[in-house]
Amino acid sequence: MVATNISILTLPPLPREFYQRDPRLVSPNLLGKLLVRKQRKRVLAARIVEVEAYLGADDPAAHSASGRTLRNAVLFGPPGHSYVYFIYGNHFCFNVSCLPDGEAGGVLFRALEPLTGIKEMAEARGVSLNEGKADSALRKLTSGPGRLAEAFGITRDRDNAKDLTDARSDLTIVDDGFPSQPIEITPRVGITKALDHPLRYIVAGNKFVSHR
DNA sequence: GAGGAGATCGTCT
DNA sequence: GACGATCTCCTCT
Secondary structure, X not given: OXXXXXXXXXXXXXXXXXXXXXXXXXXXXXXXXXXEEEOOOOEEEEEEEEEEEEOOOOOXXXXXXXXXXXXXXXXHOOOOEEEEEEEOOOEEEEEEEOOOOOOOOEEEEEEEEEEEOHHHHXXXXXXXXXXXXXXXXXXXXXXXXXXXXXXXXXXXXXXXXXXXXXOOOOEEEEOOOOOOOOEEEEOOOOOOOOOOOOOEEEEOOOOOOOOO
């Protein structure tokens, strides 16, 4: 059921065409896929269980709503690239750009289910897995946008504008053939505008989904 | 278990 | 100069 490190490395990244669509179509299709980080010694991999769609000029909650700036340029660029930004003075958030070159849109990764490289993720997060409550310690690794970025070592300097469809990239998204699960759609989290838009997509009942 | 406040800084006005 | 697609810690119940 869980793919080994070696087989994960043989899986091709999702192609650019996958991302060259409306974020509302990309989002549910990303659920169940794997985020893969190739490190020197180890491979980090986790299943995507929660994402949010952010649209272009029509979406007041999106960074791209007020037009193209230096920061959000990736959202306006070709699809399949990582958009990483720094928020609240503490955290990085990880997105992937969608829609054809010139149109703004993206998907925010909100929660993952850790599969391999769990020890490395725990170290990166400063979380001890040897506590009695192994279940809740595991949840602390990647259940939240800032958390998963820290677990995967994702930073703006290192990863912004990276091509996730390039097999040579150290950060990719792959399909390991995991069967699709029931999906729930809810309003987005942590925003103050466009609260009525149901654009948050989660794997129903998955315990790694961030709460609120 | 729930709720509130502080931390902390890049980006845009 | 204000604010934000968050997290953690602390307090109260």
